[in-house]
Structures are given as C-alpha cells and as structure tokens.
Amino acid sequence: MHVGHESGHGHSHVKSLDLSTRDGVRALKVGVAGLGFTTAFQVLLLLLSGSVALLGDTLHNGVDVIGTAMVWVAFIVTKRRKTTRFGYGYHRLEDLAGLAVVALIAASALFVIYESARAFGDSPAIQRPWLVLLAGVVGFIGNEAVAQYKLRVGKRIDSAALVADGQHSRADGLTSLGVVAAAAGIMLGQPRIDAAVGLAIGVLIGWAAYSSGREVILRLLDHGDPEVRHQLEHAAESVAGFDHINKLRLRHSGRTVHLVAHVCMPSAYSLVQAHDVAEELRAAWLHVLPPASVVDVHADPFDRETGAPHLKEAAHSH
Ligand SMILES: [Zn+2]
Ligand SMILES: [Zn+2]
Ligand SMILES: [Zn+2]
Ligand SMILES: [Zn+2]
Structure with missing residues (x-):
C-alpha cells in the first residue's frame, strides 16, 4: 500500500x-x-x-x-x-x-x-x-x-x-x-x-x-542532507504503532524535500490501522521539513517472530 x-x-x-x-x-x-x-x-x-x-x-x-x-x-x-x-x-x-x-x-x-x-x-x-x-x-x-x-x-x-x-x-x-x-x-x-x-x-x-x-x-544529483535525515529519524521516535523503519529515502528539490519511507508494521494490522500510523508519521515528518515538502509512507507487513517479509521484500522492488 x-x-x-x-x-x-x-x-x-x-x-x-x-x-x-x-x-x-x-x-x-x-x-x-x-x-x-x-x-x-x-x-x-x-x-x-x-x-x-x-x-x-x-x-x-x-x-x-x-x-x-x-x-x-x-x-x-x-x-x-x-x-x-x-x-x-x-x-x-x-x-x-x-x-x-x-x-x-x-x-x-x-x-x-x-x-x-x-x-x-x-x-x-x-x-x-x-x-x-x-x-x-x-x-x-x-x-x-x-x-x-x-x-x-x-x-x-x-x-x-x-x-x-x-x-x-x-x-x-x-x-x-x-x-x-x-x-x-x-x-x-x-x-x-x-x-x-x-x-x-x-x-x-x-x-x-x-x-x-x-x-x-x-x-x-538527488543527494539527501544527512542532517535532515537525522532530524527525520528523531521525529519518528515520537510516533508509536510501528516496528521499525525499513528505508528512508530523501532528496531536495529547491527549498522542499521529497521523502519516501518504508515502515514495517505488525502483519495483523487492518488497512485502517496501518494508514493511521502512516499518517501520524507523515504529519511528524512534515512538521520538521520545509513548507511544501512531500512525504510518502509505504507500510510493510512485519512479523516479529519470523522476521518476514524482509526476505520477500528483496524479491519485489518498491
Ligand atoms: Zn522491516
Ligand atoms: Zn557576494
Ligand atoms: Zn491517506
Ligand atoms: Zn511492501
């Protein structure tokens, strides 16, 4: 999603x-x-x-x-x-x-x-x-x-x-x-x-x-500022309901930042639950990013016992 x-x-x-x-x-x-x-x-x-x-x-x-x-x-x-x-x-x-x-x-x-x-x-x-x-x-x-x-x-x-x-x-x-x-x-x-x-x-x-x-x-060249990345990682700490962040990809465009985040959440979540957590993360990130920045959050189902789906993730590219 x-x-x-x-x-x-x-x-x-x-x-x-x-x-x-x-x-x-x-x-x-x-x-x-x-x-x-x-x-x-x-x-x-x-x-x-x-x-x-x-x-x-x-x-x-x-x-x-x-x-x-x-x-x-x-x-x-x-x-x-x-x-x-x-x-x-x-x-x-x-x-x-x-x-x-x-x-x-x-x-x-x-x-x-x-x-x-x-x-x-x-x-x-x-x-x-x-x-x-x-x-x-x-x-x-x-x-x-x-x-x-x-x-x-x-x-x-x-x-x-x-x-x-x-x-x-x-x-x-x-x-x-x-x-x-x-x-x-x-x-x-x-x-x-x-x-x-x-x-x-x-x-x-x-x-x-x-x-x-x-x-x-x-x-x-789509270089992402490490300092901004650090701020984003900190901002995510204030949000609960996800297991970990799998991927955080950012680039600058003028004064704005484009951010794509892949976040691992419990597999048992409903679509609505996953969406709520994703929106909370998005709001937290938009608060630390410059105005008019764009944030997309992708939710990955994650099982703490088996570590899935990280093996499957490698097979499909997103
Ligand atoms: Zn993960
Ligand atoms: Zn000058
Ligand atoms: Zn939405
Ligand atoms: Zn996925």
Missing part, C-alpha cells in the same frame, strides 16, 4: 508558507534594490577610474544582484499551482536558477583574475584614485546596510536562509574595504596593490563559485 495524499487529512503547511514568504520576498526586494543602487554607482566610478580591484568588487556585487533576482523569479514560479503533469510542483527551477548563477559567478571570477594578472604586468595608470576610495566606501556601506536589514528580518521570521544571506552581504561589505585599501595604495604610488586586491577578490569569487556550485550540483 502506498499512503501519501497531498491534500486532505487536515494537515497543511500552506499558511506558514504564505506568511514567511511575504516577509522573505519583501526582504529580497529591498536587498536587490539596495545592492542594485550600490552596484550602479560603482559601475560609474569604475568607468571613470579603471581599477581592477574595483572591477572585482563591482562584478561581485552585480552578480549578487542578478543572482538574487533570478532566484526570486524562480521562487515566484514555484508558487504556481501544481498540475497533473508537474505533480511535484516547480521547485527544481530554483536549483536550475542556482546552477545558472554559479556559472555566472565562475565566469566573473575568471574574468577578474585574468584582468588582475594583466594589471600586474602592465601597471596601467589609474585615474582619480579618490573615486576608487569613494566606490569602496559606498560598497561597504551599501552591503552592510543590506546585511543588517536581512539579519533583522531573518531573525524575526526565523529564516535560516535569510540570516545566511545577511551574513553573505556582511562579508561582501568587508570585501569592499579591500577596494579602499587598493585606493590607498594607488594614492601612495603603489598601483600594484590594486592588482593584488583585484586578484584576491577574484580568488574569493572563485571560491564562492566552487562552494555554491558543489551544493547546487549535489541537490540536482
């Missing part, structure tokens, strides 16, 4: 989803606007100066704005109604958007590293170093303001993702201080400091591409 009705049984997380996303989406909008203005201002100063450190910082901020906007659009699409043809919804779109963002980050890292290496050799004269200084200060203030906002909202709506995003913005603000150091170097007659800061920022962007790329690709 396969139990797992996506509606009905009076268990819905749709309400909590709406509440948290309205605040979350507003935080995204404010973040994109704040960082967008910062980046636009930096682009202007970049064109007037030609500093590679500023090129790195501006590209990084620009990619962050585009990336957030892409994930935001993907997120809006995931709220569309499920259809029979897309029974799991459109959450994978968030992972695909993530993959596109990673490609963008990687390309900008390579570009910044290339330009910085070239600047090391040429040491081109950088015009108006005070504009570079101004751009660094603006980058720091813009990112730090966005960081404080995201951290405040993230803590209020208890969103780990938004808090992590705020910490990212804070780290980006510190990166902008590197541009301030580069400007000071140029003013002191050491233009190579600009190339060195550019190179360091390029490597930082490259590291971001690697770590976020790894995460996105693992998700697309």
Whole structure:
C-alpha cells in the first residue's frame, strides 16, 4: 500500500508558507534594490577610474544582484499551482536558477583574475584614485546596510536562509574595504596593490563559485542532507504503532524535500490501522521539513517472530 495524499487529512503547511514568504520576498526586494543602487554607482566610478580591484568588487556585487533576482523569479514560479503533469510542483527551477548563477559567478571570477594578472604586468595608470576610495566606501556601506536589514528580518521570521544571506552581504561589505585599501595604495604610488586586491577578490569569487556550485550540483544529483535525515529519524521516535523503519529515502528539490519511507508494521494490522500510523508519521515528518515538502509512507507487513517479509521484500522492488 502506498499512503501519501497531498491534500486532505487536515494537515497543511500552506499558511506558514504564505506568511514567511511575504516577509522573505519583501526582504529580497529591498536587498536587490539596495545592492542594485550600490552596484550602479560603482559601475560609474569604475568607468571613470579603471581599477581592477574595483572591477572585482563591482562584478561581485552585480552578480549578487542578478543572482538574487533570478532566484526570486524562480521562487515566484514555484508558487504556481501544481498540475497533473508537474505533480511535484516547480521547485527544481530554483536549483536550475542556482546552477545558472554559479556559472555566472565562475565566469566573473575568471574574468577578474585574468584582468588582475594583466594589471600586474602592465601597471596601467589609474585615474582619480579618490573615486576608487569613494566606490569602496559606498560598497561597504551599501552591503552592510543590506546585511543588517536581512539579519533583522531573518531573525524575526526565523529564516535560516535569510540570516545566511545577511551574513553573505556582511562579508561582501568587508570585501569592499579591500577596494579602499587598493585606493590607498594607488594614492601612495603603489598601483600594484590594486592588482593584488583585484586578484584576491577574484580568488574569493572563485571560491564562492566552487562552494555554491558543489551544493547546487549535489541537490540536482538527488543527494539527501544527512542532517535532515537525522532530524527525520528523531521525529519518528515520537510516533508509536510501528516496528521499525525499513528505508528512508530523501532528496531536495529547491527549498522542499521529497521523502519516501518504508515502515514495517505488525502483519495483523487492518488497512485502517496501518494508514493511521502512516499518517501520524507523515504529519511528524512534515512538521520538521520545509513548507511544501512531500512525504510518502509505504507500510510493510512485519512479523516479529519470523522476521518476514524482509526476505520477500528483496524479491519485489518498491
Ligand atoms: Zn491517506
Ligand atoms: Zn557576494
Ligand atoms: Zn522491516
Ligand atoms: Zn511492501
């Protein structure tokens, strides 16, 4: 028997989803606007100066704005109604958007590293170093303001993702201080400091591409987070009426989790009894999983004396 009705049984997380996303989406909008203005201002100063450190910082901020906007659009699409043809919804779109963002980050890292290496050799004269200084200060203030906002909202709506995003913005603000150091170097007659800061920022962007790329690709390969698995095993401890869990298979799709569980229950159970236990497990698991997650519970008849049906289970695949 396969139990797992996506509606009905009076268990819905749709309400909590709406509440948290309205605040979350507003935080995204404010973040994109704040960082967008910062980046636009930096682009202007970049064109007037030609500093590679500023090129790195501006590209990084620009990619962050585009990336957030892409994930935001993907997120809006995931709220569309499920259809029979897309029974799991459109959450994978968030992972695909993530993959596109990673490609963008990687390309900008390579570009910044290339330009910085070239600047090391040429040491081109950088015009108006005070504009570079101004751009660094603006980058720091813009990112730090966005960081404080995201951290405040993230803590209020208890969103780990938004808090992590705020910490990212804070780290980006510190990166902008590197541009301030580069400007000071140029003013002191050491233009190579600009190339060195550019190179360091390029490597930082490259590291971001690697770590976020790894995460996105693992998700697309249906990797299940061991920490989530651990939480699920704990959540099942609060439910009685089954013997043991035979199989627990999970994968991530966007922010949601798909879980398939094979649970061994006494063979003497009626269909209604087995269904009740399965629904209790499903509710317990939905409570620890992100909103819009999907849980299917499969009940296996189990005899404590003989250990059946584990031998038979191997023969049929499910
Ligand atoms: Zn049911
Ligand atoms: Zn960033
Ligand atoms: Zn079993
Ligand atoms: Zn079975």
